[in-house]
Amino acid sequence: MNSKHRIVSIMLRGGVLAFAWALSAGSPAAAADAAPPPPAAAVAATQLEAAPAAAAPAGDQAPAEFKTLDQEVQGMKKDVIDLNKDLFVLQEELLFPANTQVAVYVSMDVGAFFALDSVTLKIDNKEVKNYLYTAREAEALLKGGVQELYLGNLKVGKHELVAFFTGKGPVERDYKRGATITFDKGVGAKYLELKITDRVTKHQPEFKIKDWE
Amino acid sequence: MSRIHRVCGFALSALLAGAALSANPTLVGKPAPDFVLKSMDGRNLRLSEFRGQVVLVNFWARWAGDSRQELPALDRINTTYNRAGLVVLGVSVDEDARRAREFADAMKLGFPILFDTMSDIGRDYLIEKMPMTILVDRSGVVRYVNAGFKRGDDRTYLDQIRELLRE
Numbered sequence A: 001m002n003s004k005h006r007i008v009s010i011m012l013r014g015g016v017l018a019f020a021w022a023l024s025a026g027s028p029a030a031a032a033d034a035a036p037p038p039p040a041a042a043v044a045a046t047q048l049e050a051a052p053a054a055a056a057p058a059g060d061q062a063p064a065e066f067k068t069l070d071q072e073v074q075g076m077k078k079d080v081i082d083l084n085k086d087l088f089v090l091q092e093e094l095l096f097p098a099n100t101q102v103a104v105y106v107s108m109d110v111g112a113f114f115a116l117d118s119v120t121l122k123i124d125n126k127e128v129k130n131y132l133y134t135a136r137e138a139e140a141l142l143k144g145g146v147q148e149l150y151l152g153n154l155k156v157g158k159h160e161l162v163a164f165f166t167g168k169g170p171v172e173r174d175y176k177r178g179a180t181i182t183f184d185k186g187v188g189a190k191y192l193e194l195k196i197t198d199r200v201t202k203h204q205p206e207f208k209i210k211d212w213e
Numbered sequence B: 001m002s003r004i005h006r007v008c009g010f011a012l013s014a015l016l017a018g019a020a021l022s023a024n025p026t027l028v029g030k031p032a033p034d035f036v037l038k039s040m041d042g043r044n045l046r047l048s049e050f051r052g053q054v055v056l057v058n059f060w061a062r063w064a065g066d067s068r069q070e071l072p073a074l075d076r077i078n079t080t081y082n083r084a085g086l087v088v089l090g091v092s093v094d095e096d097a098r099r100a101r102e103f104a105d106a107m108k109l110g111f112p113i114l115f116d117t118m119s120d121i122g123r124d125y126l127i128e129k130m131p132m133t134i135l136v137d138r139s140g141v142v143r144y145v146n147a148g149f150k151r152g153d154d155r156t157y158l159d160q161i162r163e164l165l166r167e
Helices: A001-023 A028-034 A040-095 A135-142 B003-022 B066-080 B099-109 B121-126 B153-166
Strands: A101-108 A115-123 A126-132 A147-153 A157-168 A174-185 A188-198 A206-213 B036-038 B044-046 B054-060 B087-092 B113-115 B130-138 B142-145
Touching: A101 A115, A101 A135, A101 A157, A115 A135, A115 A147, A126 A147, A126 B036, A135 A147, A135 B044, A157 A188, A157 A206, A174 A188, A174 A206, B036 B113, B054 B066, B054 B153, B066 B087, B066 B099, B066 B153, B087 B099, B099 B113, B130 B153, B142 B153
Parallel strands: A101 A188, B054 B087, B087 B113
Antiparallel strands: A101 A147, A115 A126, A115 A157, A157 A174, A188 A206, B036 B044, B054 B130, B130 B142
C-alpha cells in the first residue's frame, strides 16, 4: 500500500471513529443523561408504583448497559491507538523515505569495562548527533535494550560514519574511543549498529560498527 | 471620571499586572521541553526522568546579581520539600562552565547544578530575563514561569510548590 492509500485509509478511519463517537454521544443512555430531571414528586410516585415489578430487571439491566458502553469505549481507545500508530509510521515514511533512509542504533553487551556517558555521531565529517546518556538509559542498554540513536536521509553512494564514545573505562578512568565505517548507501534503507562489547582477554571495551545488509 | 471608566481602568491595570507577573505565558500549560545536561557531579540528568515529581527548574547565571540571592533561597526550599517529592534543578547558562562551577561550589548548594554552556535549553525555554524559575507539575507540564527575582519571591514559589505537591 502506497502513502496516498494510507492517508486515505487513515482519513476514512478517523471519519468512522468520529461518527461512532457522535453516535455514542447521541445514544439513549447519553440522551437520558442530558434530559432535564423530572419533578421530584412525579419521580417518587412513579418509583412507588413501579418498584415491586421493575426493581429486579432494572438492577440487572444497568450493569449490562455500562458493560456495553465500557466495551465500546475500550474499542474506540484501541482504534485511536492503532490510528496513532499508523500516523507515526506514515510520518516516518514521508520524512525518511526508504530509498534515502539511514538509521543508526546503539547496543551494549556486558559493560564491565566501560560505563557509557555519551556518543557523538558524524556522517561525512558533519556532526549529526550528540547524545548524553543518563544512568537509567545506560542501564537499559546493559539489560539488552537497543536504542535508535539517529534517523536521517542520505544520498545514494559512499559515505563515512564516525562514532565517538566517551565514558569511564577500566579503573574508572575517563575513556574516549572512536570507530569508523565507510559504507555504500544503495537504493534501500541502511541500518547501522554501534556495538559496545567487552574484550575480556585485554580487559578493555571494544567498539564496532555493524552494517546490517 | 465615570464609574464605567473606573472599572475599565481597574480591569486594564489588573490585566497588565497579570501579564507582567506571568512573564513568558507561551510556555505555561505546555509540556516542558525535555533536556539532558551534565551535572556538576558528572551525572547526566534528563528532565523527563523526573515525571511524577514536581520539578523546579532555575536558570541562573553568575553575572545575574539576583541569582546570588535566589540560589540560597532555593537551597532552603529544596531542603524542606525534597522529601515531599520536589526536585530542584539549577541550570547555569554561563558560557564558561569552569567559572560557573566555582561559583556554585562556593554557594554549597544541595541540589544538582547543570550546565547549559551552549544556551540551547535556555532558547527552548524562551528565557527573557535572568534568573528564571519554572515549575513543572507531576505530569511534565509547565505551570508557572517566574522571571527575575526580588526579595519575597521565594514565598510565591512556596505557594506554587505547595499547590503542585498537593495535586
